[in-house]
Amino acid sequence: MKVGQLAPERYRMTTKVVNIDTDILIIGGGAAGCYAAVEAKTLEPGVRCLIMEKAHIDRSGCLAMGLNSINAYLHPGQDPGSYLNYVKKEFMDVLREDLVLSIAEGLNDVVRKVEKWGLPIEKTNDGNYKPRGKRGVRVHGERLKPILAEAVRRSKVNVLNRVAATNLIVSDGRVTGAFGLGVRDGQLYVVKARGVIVAAGGASGLYRPANSGNGRHLIWYCPWNVGTGYALGIRAGAEMTSFENRFVALRVKDVQAPTGTLALGAGAKQINARGEPYLDKYYADHPIRNSSTYFRLLTTMLENAAGRGPCYLDLSHLGRGTKEERQFKEDLLHMSPTAALLWAGRKGSGGRLEISGSEPYIVGGHGEAGYWIDVRRRTSLPGLYAAGDVAGGAPKKYASGSWVEGRIAARTALEEMGSVETPDIDADIVEREKERVTAPLKRDTGIRPQDMEERLQKLMDEYAGGLSTRYELNEERLLIARDLLPGLRSHADLLTAGGYHELVSALEVLDRIDVARVVVEHLLYRKETRWPCSQSRLDYPERDDDRWLRFVNSMMDTKTGAIKIIERGLNGNDRL
Amino acid sequence: MVTIDYNVCNRCGDAKEKRCERICPGDLITQDEGGWPVVRPLEDCWACTSCVKDCPVAAISLRLPFQIEQDAGASLKASARGDKTFWTITDRKGEKEEFTLEAVRKNVS
Numbered sequence: 001m002k003v004g005q006l007a008p009e010r011y012r013m014t015t016k017v018v019n020i021d022t023d024i025l026i027i028g029g030g031a032a033g034c035y036a037a038v039e040a041k042t043l044e045p046g047v048r049c050l051i052m053e054k055a056h057i058d059r060s061g062c063l064a065m066g067l068n069s070i071n072a073y074l075h076p077g078q079d080p081g082s083y084l085n086y087v088k089k090e091f092m093d094v095l096r097e098d099l100v101l102s103i104a105e106g107l108n109d110v111v112r113k114v115e116k117w118g119l120p121i122e123k124t125n126d127g128n129y130k131p132r133g134k135r136g137v138r139v140h141g142e143r144l145k146p147i148l149a150e151a152v153r154r155s156k157v158n159v160l161n162r163v164a165a166t167n168l169i170v171s172d173g174r175v176t177g178a179f180g181l182g183v184r185d186g187q188l189y190v191v192k193a194r195g196v197i198v199a200a201g202g203a204s205g206l207y208r209p210a211n212s213g214n215g216r217h218l219i220w221y222c223p224w225n226v227g228t229g230y231a232l233g234i235r236a237g238a239e240m241t242s243f244e245n246r247f248v249a250l251r252v253k254d255v256q257a258p259t260g261t262l263a264l265g266a267g268a269k270q271i272n273a274r275g276e277p278y279l280d281k282y283y284a285d286h287p288i289r290n291s292s293t294y295f296r297l298l299t300t301m302l303e304n305a306a307g308r309g310p311c312y313l314d315l316s317h318l319g320r321g322t323k324e325e326r327q328f329k330e331d332l333l334h335m336s337p338t339a340a341l342l343w344a345g346r347k348g349s350g351g352r353l354e355i356s357g358s359e360p361y362i363v364g365g366h367g368e369a370g371y372w373i374d375v376r377r378r379t380s381l382p383g384l385y386a387a388g389d390v391a392g393g394a395p396k397k398y399a400s401g402s403w404v405e406g407r408i409a410a411r412t413a414l415e416e417m418g419s420v421e422t423p424d425i426d427a428d429i430v431e432r433e434k435e436r437v438t439a440p441l442k443r444d445t446g447i448r449p450q451d452m453e454e455r456l457q458k459l460m461d462e463y464a465g466g467l468s469t470r471y472e473l474n475e476e477r478l479l480i481a482r483d484l485l486p487g488l489r490s491h492a493d494l495l496t497a498g499g500y501h502e503l504v505s506a507l508e509v510l511d512r513i514d515v516a517r518v519v520v521e522h523l524l525y526r527k528e529t530r531w532p533c534s535q536s537r538l539d540y541p542e543r544d545d546d547r548w549l550r551f552v553n554s555m556m557d558t559k560t561g562a563i564k565i566i567e568r569g570l571n572g573n574d575r576l
Numbered sequence: 577m578v579t580i581d582y583n584v585c586n587r588c589g590d591a592k593e594k595r596c597e598r599i600c601p602g603d604l605i606t607q608d609e610g611g612w613p614v615v616r617p618l619e620d621c622w623a624c625t626s627c628v629k630d631c632p633v634a635a636i637s638l639r640l641p642f643q644i645e646q647d648a649g650a651s652l653k654a655s656a657r658g659d660k661t662f663w664t665i666t667d668r669k670g671e672k673e674e675f676t677l678e679a680v681r682k683n684v685s
């Protein structure tokens with residue numbers, strides 16, 4: 001066989017079960033998970049703390065490429081109150097003030113901590129961090145993930161790399177552990193824990209991506225955060241919030257790189273095809289002008305619809321070969337290497353880069369979809385805590401806010417596990433999960449995970465407001481999506497996988513469908529348009545504060561699989 | 577999209593798990609029967625450069641897929657060593673530009 005060609009995978013169908021007992025189990029060793037683990041070991045060095053990570057913590061999740069800015073930080077003159085006001089304006093008042101405040105209060109601490117762990121941060125002459133935009137900090141973050149992983153190792157946290165969580169273990173209503181599949185060895189890990197922190201990130205891959213073929217994973221959000229973090233809770237009956245608040249990003253077209261590096265870092269202006277800056281024109285009287293994230297995307301869509309597209313970020317003032325242009329490229333290398341390639345190719349040669357909206361994601365760290373939690377990061381399931389992109393109600397937390405949430409979740413888990421004794425896990429439950437996760441390997445023919453993934457992405461794109469319908473939604477289309485998804489899910493028993501790598505994809509596509517079902521229920525329920533592009537209802541185009549200044553939450557019935565909607569007030573407690 | 581140059585790759589000596597295989601966040605890199613690294617399937621690459629930076633002999637490079645860059649596009653190599661990361665961008669005209677970027681602070685605590 002030629003070098004670089006693979007023989008068909010020869011897997012052994014191991015049925016080996018590995019039992020592990022720990023105090024705190026952290027699912028997902030990304031930003032929130034790594035911080036939570038170090039916090040737990042710092043507060044109680046004797047505690048047994050285990051990270052279950054599907055990839056390798058050195059380069060996993062959103063931070064694998066690195067960052068050039070910590071987006072949430074309080075510079076001199078700002079305080080938690082001013083931070084809250086900003087996020088409130090951005091998210092049209094529907095958010096959990098208690099959660100956002102608790103994040104804001106911790107931001108500066110955690111950033112200083114991560115600097116101590118090794119993150120290079122630029123300083124001004126007076127010793128303060130150099131701002132990037134109003135609330136960002138300029139960092140040299142290419143190695144951020146390995147730096148977090150090193151802190152985890154120094155703290156003597158146990159790490160199970162290459163093990164993907166597949167389901168929670170629930171005994172008498174309490175979460176007492178989780179199942180994990182060894183993605184390389186096919187073993188089933190059964191982890192018993194006195195407290196479980198879920199920090200497995202948000203969901204990409206629910207909608208048809210902007211590129212196909214060899215470009216299909218040139219997406220903004222991490223392609224391997226597939227929504228399992230949410231699906232674990234959804235299937236266990238946890239309460240979820242705001243799944244209608246999808247996150248649609250304004251990004252550098254084709255490579256989907258964040259635009260902050262261009263706009264905030266390099267001072268680029270948004271211009272249309274005629275070279276006209278267009279933000280100011282709309283700013284005069286547009287109702288959402290004070291929500292800059294939505295405003296920048298929506299106005300770009302409007303320019304395109306008016307025949308003045310494509311739109312660009314104009315970097316011509318940087319010139320070529322200048323100090324500023326080199327600085328710009330350095331920033332790109334720390335976070336968006338593909339954008340550096342674009343810039344060095346023909347598309348960048350005109351001194352501007354095209355921008356467009358991404359496909360929608362579900363991400364609680366940029367938007368606010370996720371677990372419904374209290375201020376101590378407890379979910380509605382006893383024994384389960386949530387932090388980072390999986391946690392809802394607190395948008396714009398980004399990396400530093402995820403660290404704060406990891407810290408809070410670790411503290412709460414430690415405090416609450418005091419008296420908890422984990423019961424032995426029922427052999428039946430283990431047997432059933434073993435059956436479920438290995439079933440696709442046993443089928444020689446059937447539906448390939450990739451096909452099911454593309455089917456899901458197509459129907460979500462067409463009926464639940466993807467790129468092809470400019471994110472727009474209406475009841476009739478959503479009802480078709482609602483109708484199709486359970487049928488697609490029921491084909492789980494036809495999924496086939498030729499090896500462990502494909503087996504993981506098979507389980508993940510089911511997780512994605514579970515998340516997609518919740519997304520569609522939420523989109524159907526909120527009968528107004530609050531967050532343009534994220535949630536634009538053609539049939540209810542106005543924002544309606546009298547009726548909808550509230551949360552749309554949901555819970556799946558663990559027996560029937562039916563999704564029940566719950567309305568809650570903004571203070572986080574009232575059930576309406 | 578990554579390309580592994582098999583004339584440069586040394587299979588990480590005899591290491592059972594190759595460096596690129598160890599690091600890929602999508603678990604995309606595996607080995608063929610001769611122990612050579614293979615990306616499966618290439619379409620799933622996120623272009624995160626984790627493998628590019630970790631390869632000890634700089635055998636892996638990154639470019640944009642043809643679908644996006646139809647002309648001779650730019651390519652990129654990188655190497656993460658000690659507290660610095662060394663980058664080389666080769667632009668569409670074949671000109672190289674090098675960057676040495678601080679990646680980890682000294683005096684970590």
Ligand SMILES: Cc1cc2nc3c(=O)[nH]c(=O)nc-3n(C[C@H](O)[C@H](O)[C@H](O)COP(=O)(O)OP(=O)(O)OC[C@H]3O[C@@H](n4cnc5c(N)ncnc54)[C@H](O)[C@@H]3O)c2cc1C
Nearest residue numbers: 028030031032054060061062071165200365388389398399
């Ligand atoms: C491209 C990009 C650029 C960004 N830029 C910035 C920026 O400039 N500034 C900023 O502040 N923020 C930025 N963010 C946001 C920031 O990275 C996230 O908010 C933060 O990483 C969220 O932390 P998290 O721990 O929830 O998720 P992650 O850091 O993604 O961690 C989730 C972890 O869970 C693991 N996992 C997933 N599924 C499973 C499973 N089934 N079992 C076990 N483990 C699992 C993943 O592999 C991963 O390690 C960016 C995000 C992206 C995607």
Ligand code: SF4
Nearest residue numbers: 600621622624625627
């Ligand atoms: S660039 Fe990233 S995603 Fe692509 S093969 Fe290398 S490590 Fe994997």
Ligand code: SF4
Nearest residue numbers: 585586588594596631
């Ligand atoms: S890390 Fe580099 S040398 Fe090692 S196997 Fe991969 S490509 Fe070859």
